[in-house]
Amino acid sequence: xxxxxxxRVIQVGxxxxxxxxxxxxxxxxxxxxxxxxxxxxxxxxxxxxFAPAFYGGFSVAGKDERRAPVPTLLAGLLAGALAAxxxxxxxxxxxxxxxxxxxxxxVSPQLIEILTFGRESVSGSLLLLGVMAGLGLLxxxxxxxxxxxxxxxxNATMFTLVFSLFSDVPxxxxxxxxxxxxxRLVFPSKGITVVAAVVIFALALAVALWWxxxxxARRQQQQATITPEARxxxxxxxxxxxxxxxxxxxxxxxxxxTNVVAQVGTFVLMALGLNIVVxxxxxxxxxxxxxxxxxxxxxxxxxxxGDLGLGVNFWxxxxxxxxxxxxxxxxxxxxxLRLRGDYLAIVTLGFGExxxxxxxxxxxxxxxxxxxxxxxxxxxxxGSFTFVTPEHYYYLILAGCMxxxxxxxxxxxxxxxxxxxxxxxxxxxxxxVGINLVGTKLLAFAxxxxxxxxxxxxxxxxxxxxxxxxxxxxxxxxxxxIIIVGGVGSLPxxxxxxxVLVGLPELLxxxxxxxxxxxxxxLIVMMLVRPEGLxxxxxxRRELHAAETDEPSVAAAEGPLHEEVQPLV
Amino acid sequence: MTTMLExxxxxxxxxxxxxxxGISLNVAKGEIVTLIGGNGAGKTTTLRTICALMRPTSGAxxxxxxxxxxxxxxxxxxxxxxxxxxxRGVFSRMTVLENLEMGAYHRNDKAGILEDIEHIxxxxxxxxxxxxxxxxxxxxxxQQMLAMGRAxxxxxxxxxxDEPSMGLAPVLVEAIFSxxxxxxxxxxxxxxxxxxxxxxxxxxxxxxVLQTGEIVLSDSARALQRxxxxxxxxxxxx
Numbered sequence: 001x002x003x004x005x006x007x008r009v010i011q012v013g014x015x016x017x018x019x020x021x022x023x024x025x026x027x028x029x030x031x032x033x034x035x036x037x038x039x040x041x042x043x044x045x046x047x048x049x050f051a052p053a054f055y056g057g058f059s060v061a062g063k064d065e066r067r068a069p070v071p072t073l074l075a076g077l078l079a080g081a082l083a084a085x086x087x088x089x090x091x092x093x094x095x096x097x098x099x100x101x102x103x104x105x106x107v108s109p110q111l112i113e114i115l116t117f118g119r120e121s122v123s124g125s126l127l128l129l130g131v132m133a134g135l136g137l138l139x140x141x142x143x144x145x146x147x148x149x150x151x152x153x154x155n156a157t158m159f160t161l162v163f164s165l166f167s168d169v170p171x172x173x174x175x176x177x178x179x180x181x182x183x184r185l186v187f188p189s190k191g192i193t194v195v196a197a198v199v200i201f202a203l204a205l206a207v208a209l210w211w212x213x214x215x216x217a218r219r220q221q222q223q224a225t226i227t228p229e230a231r232x233x234x235x236x237x238x239x240x241x242x243x244x245x246x247x248x249x250x251x252x253x254x255x256x257x258t259n260v261v262a263q264v265g266t267f268v269l270m271a272l273g274l275n276i277v278v279x280x281x282x283x284x285x286x287x288x289x290x291x292x293x294x295x296x297x298x299x300x301x302x303x304x305x306g307d308l309g310l311g312v313n314f315w316x317x318x319x320x321x322x323x324x325x326x327x328x329x330x331x332x333x334x335x336x337l338r339l340r341g342d343y344l345a346i347v348t349l350g351f352g353e354x355x356x357x358x359x360x361x362x363x364x365x366x367x368x369x370x371x372x373x374x375x376x377x378x379x380x381x382x383g384s385f386t387f388v389t390p391e392h393y394y395y396l397i398l399a400g401c402m403x404x405x406x407x408x409x410x411x412x413x414x415x416x417x418x419x420x421x422x423x424x425x426x427x428x429x430x431x432x433v434g435i436n437l438v439g440t441k442l443l444a445f446a447x448x449x450x451x452x453x454x455x456x457x458x459x460x461x462x463x464x465x466x467x468x469x470x471x472x473x474x475x476x477x478x479x480x481x482i483i484i485v486g487g488v489g490s491l492p493x494x495x496x497x498x499x500v501l502v503g504l505p506e507l508l509x510x511x512x513x514x515x516x517x518x519x520x521x522x523l524i525v526m527m528l529v530r531p532e533g534l535x536x537x538x539x540x541r542r543e544l545h546a547a548e549t550d551e552p553s554v555a556a557a558e559g560p561l562h563e564e565v566q567p568l569v
Numbered sequence: 570m571t572t573m574l575e576x577x578x579x580x581x582x583x584x585x586x587x588x589x590x591g592i593s594l595n596v597a598k599g600e601i602v603t604l605i606g607g608n609g610a611g612k613t614t615t616l617r618t619i620c621a622l623m624r625p626t627s628g629a630x631x632x633x634x635x636x637x638x639x640x641x642x643x644x645x646x647x648x649x650x651x652x653x654x655x656x657r658g659v660f661s662r663m664t665v666l667e668n669l670e671m672g673a674y675h676r677n678d679k680a681g682i683l684e685d686i687e688h689i690x691x692x693x694x695x696x697x698x699x700x701x702x703x704x705x706x707x708x709x710x711x712q713q714m715l716a717m718g719r720a721x722x723x724x725x726x727x728x729x730x731d732e733p734s735m736g737l738a739p740v741l742v743e744a745i746f747s748x749x750x751x752x753x754x755x756x757x758x759x760x761x762x763x764x765x766x767x768x769x770x771x772x773x774x775x776x777x778v779l780q781t782g783e784i785v786l787s788d789s790a791r792a793l794q795r796x797x798x799x800x801x802x803x804x805x806x807x
Contacts, residue, residue, distance in 0.1 A: 422671055425660040428622060432654070433723065434646035434675035 009060045009075045013082025013136075016056035021086035023048050024115065027106035028514055033114050035510065036191035037164040043191075044165060045114055053083040053132035057139025072140050080136015084129045091115050091125050152208030159204040164192045168507050172254040246398060250391040259390040260506045262462065265397035266455050268498040270475075271482040272404045272491070273451025278480065279489035279537075280412060281444035282424030283337070284345040286476055287352025288452060290332075291325045293359065293471040295453030296460040297368060298324040303378025303461070308369055314380040318457045325453025326446045333445040337438060340427070352476055360468040373467035377460045393462045400458060401495075404451050408491055411447070420444055478502075481519070485526050487533025496535050573598045573727060573758050574619065579628035581618050588614045590782040591628065596727070596760050601753050603761040603769040603790070605803055606779035612762040613655055615779070616729050619760075620652050621645060632727070646675045651725035655732050658716035661705030665696050668704050668715055672722025682722070689718040692748060710741035717748070727758045734765045746772055766803035770794050778803070 023029050033045025057076030091112055094100050100107050116124020142150055163170065171187045186196040226234075250258040270292060277285050299321035302312040336347050358364060360371055368374065380387045380396060387393060411417055419440045422430040431437055460466045478501065486497020501522075505515055526533075574596040581589040589611050596602045606612050617623040619630045621642040630637045632648060640648065651672075652658075660668050669689060673682045690697035693714040699707060704715055713733055720728055730749065734742040742765065750772050753759050763769035770776055770790045778786035778799060786796065793799050800806040 418667075418671065418674075421663065422660055422674075425662055426654075426658070428642075428654055429658050429660065429719075431622065431642040432620060432646065432652045432658075433671055433719070434643050436641070436643045 004060075004071045004075045006075070006078075009079050010082060012056050012060050013079035014085075016052035016079065016083035017086040019052045020049055020083055021090060024087055024090065024111060025104050025106055027111075028517075029114060030106060030108065030111045031511060031514070033110075035165075035508075036189075037161065037167075038197045039188045039191045039193050041194055041197070042164075047161070047165075049087070049115070049128075050132065050135050053080040054135040054139040056080060056083050057136030058142060059139075061140035061143040069144055072143060073137055076140020077133050077137040080139065081129055081133035083136065084132035087115055088125045088129055091121050091128075095121050148212055149209075152205060152212045155208045156201055156204035159208075160197055160201040163200055164197060166504070166507055167192050169257060172257045173252055176252060176254050250394050255390055258394050260503055262390050262394045262397050263506060264498050264503045265394070265401050266459050266462075267479065267482060267502045268401050268495050269397065269404055269455035269458075270452050270479045271486070271494045271498050272401070272408050273448040273455070274479050275448075275483045275489065275491070275494050276408060276411070276420075276451070277444050277448035279483055279494075280417060280424070281420040281441060283441060283444060284341065285348045285445075285448070286345050286473075286480070287348035287350070287355070288448070288479055289471050289473065289475040290352045290355040291329060291449040291452035292456040292459070292475065293355055294328045294449075295321040295325045295456030296466050296470070297359065297374070297456075298453075299457035300374040300377045300460040300466040301368065304374050304376050305378060306374065306376040308367070308374055309376065309378070311378065314378050314461060317378065318380075318454070321457040322450050322453040325456070326450045328453075329446045329449025330442060333442045334438075337441040337445065349473075349476075352473060356468060356471055356473070359471070369466075371468060373465055374460075375465045377464055377466060379461055379464075387461070390462075393458070396458055397462075400454050404454070405491060405495075407447070412491070416440075416443060481523060485523070485533060487536040490533060490535055490537035493533050493535035493537065497533070500534065571598050572596070573633060574760065575631045576615070576619070577628050577631065579615075579618055579625045579630060581614055581623055581625050583614075588782055589618065589625070592779075592782075592784060593628075594777050594784065594787070596758060598726075598758055599753075599756070600775065601749070601759045601761060601773045603763055603766075603773035603776045604779055605763055605766040605769055605776060605799075607764065607802075609781070610779040611782040612779055613731055614782075616652065616731050616760075616762055619729060620650065646723045646725075649724070649726035650729065651720035651723045651727070652729040653713075653716045653720045653731060653733065655735065657709075657712050659704045659707075659712050659719065661703070663704060664701055665704055665707070665715055666700045668719050669696075669722050672719035675723065685722055685724065689721055692721070692751065693718055710737050710745070713737065713741075713745060714748070717745075717752075721752065721757075725757060727760065728752065730759065730761045732763060732765075733761070734763060734768060742768060766799065 029045045029048055031045070032048050033043045035044040036042075037044055037047065056079035060075045060079045061072045090107065094107055094112055112121070115128055117127055118124070119127065142154070145153065167187055167190070171183065174183045174187070186192055192200070249261065253261065270288070273291075274285065274288050277283050277288070299314070299317045301308060302310050302317035302320060303314050305311050332348075332351060336344060336351075339347060359368055362370060364370065365372075387396060419430070419435050422433070422435055423437060423440050427437060430440075459470075463470075482497040482501050483494050484497075485501055486495070487493025501519070505512075505519075511518075572595050576592050576594045579589055579592045580587070592611070592615055594602070594604070604612055604615060614623065618625050619637060621637055621640055621644075624638060632650065635648075637645070637648075637650075660671060663671065666686070669686050670682070673685065676682055690700075695711055696714055696718055699711065704712060707715060717728075717730070717733070733745050733749070737745065746768050749759060749761065753772075761769055761773060770793055773790040776788065776790050776793045777784050778793070786793065786799065788796070794804070
């Protein structure tokens with residue numbers, strides 16, 4: 001039986017305390033407090049305060065289940081209480097240092113009110129200390145529950161929290177189908193009601209318990225006995241159902257969410273393109289936004305009905321925009337692709353900036369509008385029917401994404417995919433077996449540029465105007481982060497990554513000033529916990545986890561993983 | 570015997586560094602020729618020049634009378650030249666089988682390729698056992714075997730090997746070298762670059778000794794084994 005490492009308990013408790021303190025004095029707690037999760041019970045700000053205490057207790061109790069319960073609980077209690085100490089000191093300090101706001105502008109009366117639950121400072125502080133110690137205790141106590149109950153319990157709690165945090169999504173969907181009064185029962189104004197939270201938690205727990213004790217085993221049994229034909233039929237059914245779902249999605253989601261999905265789709269399109277360049281061919285391109293800009297500007301200039309535009313039909317202008325982006329990719333690629341790795345990254349980075357400076361410049365202002373951009377970008381139409389609403393553009397973007405997915409998928413599994421993989425692995429050997437390096441790299445660069453050009457063309461039309469500000473370096477970084485978080489080289493990963501890094505921030509719009517901070521933390525955590533991405537490609541998975549299975553046997557490798565890659569010959 | 574590969578007074582530079590100072594050598598069809606020398610002698614540079622991965626500033630590498638500088642590196646596989654680079658010349662994220670398939674990249678005869686894969690498996694039974702494994706997880710010796718197998722998949726008439734013994738246990742070196750001999754017996758001409766002169770001179774018919782970019786000795790392998798300078802510097806015999 002292991003004893004508790006008290007030094008570690010104190011360490012973890014204090015680290016969590018510092019996290020809470022920093023979140024408080026940078027104003028995060030106060031801003032997040034405006035978002036109700038469970039009405040009258042929990043705000044996002046409070047979650048930010050409490051989660052570290054709970055996690056501190058959870059982590060100091062550790063994984064060793066044979067430990068004695070009393071010291072375990074004590075350790076949790078201590079860690080939770082320590083997590084509260086720095087903010088309690090902050091409350092005390094704010095009590096007699098009246099000019100503290102001159103130095104820490106966010107230590108406002110509202111923050112103190114949140115920290116003390118609206119009571120006077122001594123009893124409020126004690127309450128905070130007590131609550132956080134209790135949560136630490138709870139975090140530790142979780143370990144005393146047998147694992148098969150613990151896991152469903154944690155999952156159900158997480159589900160309830162996520163549901164209430166992103167309650168905009170179910171709210172908008174419910175608004176489409178249910179009467180206003182019924183919707184109000186679950187979603188008061190922001191967040192969800194207490195009753196709804198309890199019901200949702202109970203349902204989630206029931207499902208999770210069923211899965212733990214019966215569902216999983218049943219599914220495994222099913223998986224083991226399933227014939228290849230049945231498996232193929234199942235995946236076909238899944239595909240048809242998801243396609244049908246995608247087609248009616250705007251009807252389910254409502255205007256607000258459809259717009260969010262359209263925005264996500266634009267980034268999916270770009271990320272699919274960059275994934276070919278970075279993920280398949282291994283060329284680090286940091287100036288990717290340039291191709292997006294070329295597609296957007298060319299299409300906007302051709303279609304705009306304003307002073308600068310030519311008023312060309314969108315369906316003619318869009319392919320021209322895409323071709324322009326592809327040509328641009330090739331022209332840039334020929335000199336640049338002889339460089340390797342880091343050098344390529346720097347050159348493309350510089351190139352992206354050149355494009356941005358150029359479109360801003362006064363020199364080109366008479367042609368492309370300078371900082372004022374191009375207004376009245378043309379909209380696609382079929383005869384008298386014109387694309388106007390987010391719903392219309394949703395379908396246009398969906399079609400674009402489907403096309404891009406199909407192209408990327410066919411290329412990956414075909415000869416080009418093998419060439420890219422070989423070049424990424426070892427340029428010399430690739431050349432020695434007869435692969436034309438420049439041609440292979442150019443192909444990746446051109447296709448990636450084409451996808452970005454298409455995204456740009458649709459983007460300009462959807463927004464209705466094109467400004468230099470829409471094409472900042474941050475977009476390139478954003479798209480790169482999408483494919484890294486999603487899983488480099490993985491097609492479903494790219495889609496998932498776009499939803500996580502573009503969709504979720506759209507739903508948490510009021511926290512835009514903390515967006516980059518959260519983004520940075522998320523990237524760091526991802527790289528530590530799941531470097532292969534949320535939905536890694538089969539190749540990445542077998543590479544990163546080959547060491548974990550002791551003898552990666554021939555049988556295992558010839559299983560499903562191997563089937564995904566078609567033989568070259 | 571007809572000359573297959575011929576280097577004629579080849580000079581090459583890395584920036585300002587004069588790496589090859591007039592290399593002349595020849596390899597006849599069916600031979601194993603070895604190029605021995607210490608670190609930085611220019612062995613790898615010589616191979617890179619033959620493969621068109623580097624351009625000579627003067628002089629030429631000729632294959633069956635054709636100047637190799639007129640080709641791109643990617644065209645040489647079709648000319649019957651295959652190279653196994655120093656270290657790990659494998660695509661580490663691909664499986665063993667996929668690596669072998671990549672070796673046959675420029676070929677289109679499906680039946681012949683399948684036949685050759687079986688042939689490689691016969692040559693290296695280890696590779697057959699590991700055919701579905703990601704090659705980055707193979708041991709050093711297995712990776713060397715795979716790199717050689719991959720090179721053989723292009724049905725080369727000339728195989729260039731860059732230090733196949735590097736970093737391998739003695740027992741594996743023996744195995745690799747006996748396979749090199751076997752490959753040669755089956756009709757492939759071999760140019761073997763090695764630091765391990767002892768082993769290289771045992772299987773080669775002729776050898777060249779390279780020092781700081783120049784060939785200082787050339788003779789039959791047997792004669793080189795008995796040469797006092799070679800014994801002292803490369804074989805460690807006092």
